[in-house]
Amino acid sequence: MYPYHLSNNSNVCCISEKKDIKNETDDKVSGNSCYQDKYANKNLDTYHSTGIELKDKLPCNFLNTHTYCELYQNDNYEEKLLFPDVFKLDKSNSINSICDFDDNEPSTSYAVKRPRIEDAVLSTAPNPKKIYPEQRADKEKSFISPSLDFAGQIIKDPNLKNTEQLTQNHAVKKNVTLKFYRRNNLCYTKTNLSIVYRDAIKRIDVDANGLFKKFILEEMGKALKKRNFLKSHPNLSTTYHNIRKYVLGKLSKLLNEDSMDADILISPGMSISDLRSNFISNNNFLKKLRDNCEKIARDVRIASDNYLSHVFQSRIIFKTNDSLNSTNTKISIFPQKDKLIAKLKELIIDTASNLPNSVIREIEKLDQDSIVNALFSNLHGVMVSKSLIKNLNLLFNSNKNKSINGIFDDNLDLFNDLLHKIGNLVRSSCIFHEGIFSLDEPTVEQLSKYLLSDMWGISSKFHDKLKLPAHNTHKTQKLTDDVNLEYNYKKYVVTNISAKEKFQTPKSSLIFTNTALTRSVNIKKEINNDYTHDKTLATSVIKSINQPRHSVVTKEFSLGSYRRINLFSADIISPIYEDAIKKIDIDGNGLFINSVFEELGSSIISMCVTKSSLSISKTYSNVRKYILNKVSPYIRDIINYADVSITHGMYIPEINHNCISNKVFFEKFNEKCDEIVKNIHLIPNDYFLSLIQSNINLGSAGRLKITNRRNKLCSKVKFLITETISNLPNSIGHELRKFKQSEIINGLFSKVHGIHIPKSSIRKMILYFNSNELPNNASDLCFLNNLLTRLLNQITISPVLHKGKMIYIGKYTAELLSKYLLSDVYGISSKLHNKLTPRRISDSPLKGGYEKTVVANTYDDTKLPLLEKPILIPPQKSKWSPDLITSINIYELSLSMIDIDKGDFENYVIDKVSHYPLIKELLTEKEKINFDFSVTYERIKNHILEIFSPFFKEIAEETQKKVKLLHGMTVDELRHAYISNKYFFDKLCVFCNEVIDRIKNRSDSTLVDMIQCRVPLETEVSKVIWIEKSKKIRFYNGIEKILIKNISNIPRIITNVIKLLPNTKLLEGCFSHFCDMYVDNASLLKSKLVFDYIQKKVSDDHLLNRLVDTISTDMINKIEKGNITSKIINSHMVYENLSTYNYIRKLVREKLPALKDKISDPIMIVRNDKIEIADQKTRDTIFDKLKSYLIETTIKSYRDLCIKKYRLYNSKMKSKKLIWENY
Incomplete structure (x- = not known):
């Protein structure tokens, strides 16, 4: 043989x-x-x-x-x-x-x-x-119950070991002859695998037990008997079709999710039954399907009959095979739907409840063509996996912005690089060619060139110039035990194959899962090469990346010309954990919306609205915002000593892993969350009323106003807040795992002068800057060079992000970036950059394994000195009230302090009045003429203030947000923040130009009225000239000119005025006197809201209201006897032996937690000529003072109410007495 x-x-x-x-x-x-x-x-x-x-x-x-x-x-x-x-x-x-x-x-x-x-x-x-049954992976020709538990039997095989070795042993590579090249458009190729599940749903057997059909025959019995059709069969195919269509429509969102096919893995050597088992054992999808089906069943139960009437067919055709009725074999009947809807709902519920099992049964019946067409698409004569097409589209999206000119040879390196990436994707995918295989290397190269031409439109005549690098056969890097890959890549990959070992037979076709995950790392690296792509992210951590690096990777960057950046902006230094909170799922378990539905159930059901149609997103948004405001100060405090570790050589997945596994942060944050929850429990329920939306959107049914019912939901909202905060650490970690690469980059890095710098480094820089004030002589080069040297030392050892990897910036880039940062913070002119020279530092500060300790960290040693005696002490106030909170707009104040620039206005006036006899006389005598136009100038100034005052009020809130109060900031730095407020001055310049255009383009009689009629002359003998009203029009151009001149100079004038403002006046823009200190207005205004809230609660107290009449009546008699008003009021007992004032004190103390909750953010004070965050002792002092003032104010308010009532009664009594006497 x-x-x-x-x-x-x-x-x-x-x-x-x-x-x-x-x-x-x-x-x-x-x-x-x-x-x-x-x-x-x-x-x-x-x-x-x-x-x-x-x-x-x-x-x-x-x-x-x-x-x-x-x-x-x-x-x-x-x-x-x-x-x-x-x-x-x-x-x-x-x-x-x-x-x-x-x-x-x-x-x-x-x-x-x-x-x-x-x-x-x-x-x-x-x-x-x-x-044995539990070891079976192939379900073909087996007697298996359609229960969903089957999926668990497949995956829970305890004998799945050595998966990588087993998969490699099953290497089968295929050489396929491709067709001549013809371009394909990959963008229009459908890559979602839901077609299998859609087709299965379309083929499910509705009313399998025939109960619904039997019910129809019973209901139509009389009509059928009259026509002798008792033995007929109803054709309900239209209704069955509508039920499938209804269920499919409800599941469309689930079927369109990319994550639905996360567990459908394809590996070489699989059989069709293996692939079929993958669909059947897709646990993630089947669990979601089961949940959605249960939701459909619940919605159908509460839906009105009219809502489902369209599902039932309008006409039923009955057929009969009765030989005695040969003349008429079928009839049509139009049923009364209202009698049948209840049974129809039962049929829909039964269909939805059994849908997962039905889908499995239908998938078991699928033929080879259906499965192959669902998983593969024909490209260039070969059936490639749809996962490859999806990965190719992701690769294209991440590289489509790369510049490609018209000459092929100029882009050869770029095309070869893209070909290399495509080749790696093709190698790691499978094809179907009379079986499931991997492609051999020649076919991989040819198909990769075809795909490159498909994606970038390269002519096939250039294929010979392209070279695919040899396949790297090094061992795949290992993953950590807690591998967690994003679904975009988990399901589309197979392992590298080795044919050097003998076959070992796996006991389940699903043993390829772990090795498929290993291979997926290679795919993600190719797709994630461009880190700006926001759809690809590997959350797994590659341990082998941490292998020793033998050389320092540095890179020089082109920073471009200097443009100032506000490093103190919240966007630049905000922690990534706050970004995660903005994305957390509020009411994930649906308890709150269930409460809303129960409370409003009768109203909603009468409007034929289901629970799924309720939209309470506004309430969720308010809750999320409230929670963020509560925890943000704690996050920013903890992050100062528990920041995310980012070191040289790290990749984005590693950095994200460090972010998620930041134990120090999460342990401390968890403690703070518990503390916040305890404080919230002390707050009255009605305090949260403002978080509940007044109107609920019901979709097509309109809106439902619930203003009067919100009180019943306050406790539910409070519970929702406490539960969300309690689970916040876990929720943050969960959201961070789902972050896209672009979201990780935006959360952990800020683009400063074109370089992605870690926010942790920027926060350290800010602490350093806050501890080093710029001297009055801003051009002190010695001082600036010292600052530059320390800053350069830190930047040199701080890695930056470049193409998804942390690298060090080069020497020249570091020096220029340091100068830019100095100018950002201190406002140093870029003209001084050439004069700044750092002291010599070590050329290689990264020795010793690149530890940061090589160069002294000048920021870590920074401590802000606290002196005992403050420099700025506000005047002592014996009493304080919320009405004393100052809200001065510094910019409006500065504008009100300007002096009108007269220019050549007086010479202009002399020319216009030179024909006046008095002026002629003075000119003849060559006497100097000085006009007193002070009234005119004052009118011009008032006119400018009237124009700009609405503008200042309009942008006041946004303007104040740009002036950030930071710990350690000096008054001079606050002044600098006002002067360097780019947002305000940009808006101001635009508005000034608009005002000038209005003045130029239209005549305004008010300009003429600004000229004073009586103009004194500053001469030895007092003389006056009179300008008649009819002749004022001659001076219109002069007034217009002086007005335009002054308006155009307003930005510069305001800047100059702010520079000269006294410190006490400048502080009044953000602070107010409170006892013996300055406290920021934001905190005091929050306390004012609580003052108003508590006083309203006290004034609405029914016991005190009922007592007012008694007290006022008692006062009529006792005041006449010389008793003191307060003593009279306090002599009455209100509740449980509590006098009036003691009862009021009790009410106020019960509401005090709301005050602490409202002012949970850091309180800024001024001490030692610096702005600081109040320590706990100072906070307690402020709260004690506020409590005293609140009690005092509330008691005074109630006393005034009693006196007012007394005077009213007293006047009525006197009137009656007078009438009686007169009578």
């Missing part, structure tokens, strides 16, 4: 020269021949085989197939049921049953084209090992 070589370079071994290849349906094959699969190619009249050449000529026999009767009659029906192919045997059987590979002979075989792939399996010994 000799090997038989076919025309397609395949070979079949161990075939006798005297024997023919037998048909596939034969039960047995000769003992001296290996099993061969044959097929007749439609295009070629030749037969092909698997082409596996055996090294030793060992006999291999088929298993005998069995009928169902045989299976049931024998106890070992399970072992006879399944064909134990090479992928389903254990190690002991594989050694004896399977012939060894010839390692010296490369495989050049084609796969076998079979009508059904799972029917073609390799034979083993006649007595197979018994296979």
Whole structure:
């Protein structure tokens, strides 16, 4: 016997020269021949085989197939049921049953084209090992319950070991002849695998038990009896179709999710039944499907009859086969739907409840073509996996912005780089070509070039110039134990294949999962090469990246010309954990919306609205904002000593892992969350009323106003807030795992002068800047050079992000960036950059494993000195009230302090009045003429203030947000913040230009009225000229000119005025006097809201209101006797032996937690001429003072109410007495 070589370079071994290849349906094959699969190619009249050449000529026999009767009659029906192919045997059987590979002979075989792939399996010994039900992976031809628990049986096989080795041993590579190149558009190729589930839903059997059909016959019994159609059959296919369509519509969102096919893995050597099992065992999807089906059932139960009437067909056709009624075999009846809807709802609920099982049953019936078409698409004559197409589209999106000019050779390096990435994706994917294979290297290269042309429009004539690098066969990097890949890549990959080892037979087709994850890292690296792409992210951590680096990677950047940046902006230094809070799912368990539905159920049901139609997103948004405001100060405080660790050489996945595993941060943050929750429990429920929206959107049904019912939901909102905060650490970690790469970059890095610098480094810089004030002589080069040197030392050892990796910036870039940062903070002119020279620092500050301790960290040693005696002490106030809070707009104040620029206005006036006799006389005597236009100038100034005052009020809130109060900021730095407020001055310049255009383009009589009629002359003898009203028009151009001149100079004038403002006046823009200190207005204004809230609660107290009449009546008699008003009021008992004032004090103390909650943010004070965050002792002092003032104010308010009532009664009594006396 000799090997038989076919025309397609395949070979079949161990075939006798005297024997023919037998048909596939034969039960047995000769003992001296290996099993061969044959097929007749439609295009070629030749037969092909698997082409596996055996090294030793060992006999291999088929298993005998069995009928169902045989299976049931024998106890070992399970072992006879399944064909134990090479992928389903254990190690002991594989050694004896399977012939060894010839390692010296490369495989050049084609796969076998079979009508059904799972029917073609390799034979083993006649007595197979018994296979137990829990070990089965192939469900084909087996008797399995359609229960969803089957998916768990597949995945929970305890014998899944050595998966990487097993998968590599099943290496089958395929050489495929591609068609001549013709461009394909990959963007229009559908890559979602939901078509299998959609088709299964469309084919499910509705009303399988026939109960609904039987009910229809009973309801239509009378009508059918009249027409002699009692033995007829109703045609309900339209209703069944509508039910499938209704359910499919409700599931459309789920079926359109990319994550639905996360567990559908494809590996070389899989059979069709393996692929089918992947769909059936897709646990993630089936769990979501079950949840959605339960939701559909709930919605149908509460839906009105009218809502589902369209599902039932309008006409029912009844057919009969009764020979006695041969003249009429069918009739049509138009049923009354209202009588049938209840049963229809039961049918829909039953269909939805059993849908997961029905879908599994339908998928089990799928043929080969349906499964192949769902997983593969035809590209250039080969069926490639849809996962490859999806990855190619992601690759294109991440590289589409790369500049490509018209000359091919100029872009050769770029195209070769793209070809390399495409090649890696193609190698790691599978194809279907009479079986499931990986492509061999020549086919990989050719197909990669085709795909490159598809994506970037490269002509096929340039393919010869492109070179695909040799495949890197180094061992795949290992992952950590907690691998967590994003679904975009988890499901589309297979492992590298090695043909150097013998087959080992896995016990489940799903053993490829772990090795597929390993291979996915390579795919993600290719797609994530451009870190700006926001759709690809690997959250797994590659341990091998941390291997020793043998050289320091530095890079010089082109920073461009200097443009100032506000480093103190919240966007630049905000922690990534705050970004995660903005994305957390509020009310994930649906308890709050269930409460809303229960409270409003009667109103909603009457409007035929389901719970799913309720929109309370506004309430969720308010809750999320409230929570963020509560925890943000704590996050920013904790992050100062528990920041995310970012070091040289790290990749984005590693950085994100450090962010998620920041134990120090999460432990401390968890403590703060518990503390916040305890404080919230002390707050009255009605305090949260403002968080609940007044109107609920019901979709097409309109809106429902719930203003009067919100009180009942306050406790629910409070519970929602506390539960959300309690779970916040876990929720943040969960959201961070879902972050896209662009979101990680935006959360952890800020783009400063074109470089992505870690926010942690910027926060350190700000602490350093806050501790080093700029001297009055801003041009002190010695001082500036010292600052520059320290800053340069830190920047040199701080890595930056470049193309997804942390690297060090070069020496020249670091020096220039340091100068830019100095100018950002201190406002140093860029003209001084050339004069600044840092002191010499070590050229290699990164020695010793690149530890940051090589160069002293000048920021870490920074401590802000606190002096005992403050420099700025506000005047002592004996009493304080919220009315004393100052809200001065510094910019408006500065504008009110300007002096009008007169220019040549007086010379202009002299020209206009030179014909006046008095002026002629003075000119003849050559006496200097000075006009007193002070009234006119004052009118011009007031006119400018009237124009600009609304503008200042309009942008006041946004303007104040740009002036950030920071710990350690000096008054001079606050002044600098006002002067460097780019947002305000940009808006101001635009508004000034608009005002000037209005003045130029229209005549305004008010300008003429600004000229004063009586103009004194500053001469030795007091003289006056009079300008008549009718002649004022001559001065219009002069007034217009002086007005335009002054308005155009307003930005510069305001800046100059702010520079000269006294410190006490400047502080009044953000602070107010409170006892013996300055406290920021934001905190005091929040306390004012609480003051108003508590006083309203006290004034609405029914016990105190009822007591007012008694007190006022009592005062009429006792005041006349000389008793003091306060003593009279306090002499009354209100509740449980509490006097009036004590009862008021009790009410105020109960509401005090609301005050602390409202001012939970850091309180800024001024101490030692610096702005600081109040320490706990100072906060307690402020709260004690506020409590005292609140009690005092509330008591005074109640006393005033009683006195007012007393005076009213007293006046009525006197009036009655006077009337009685007169009568």
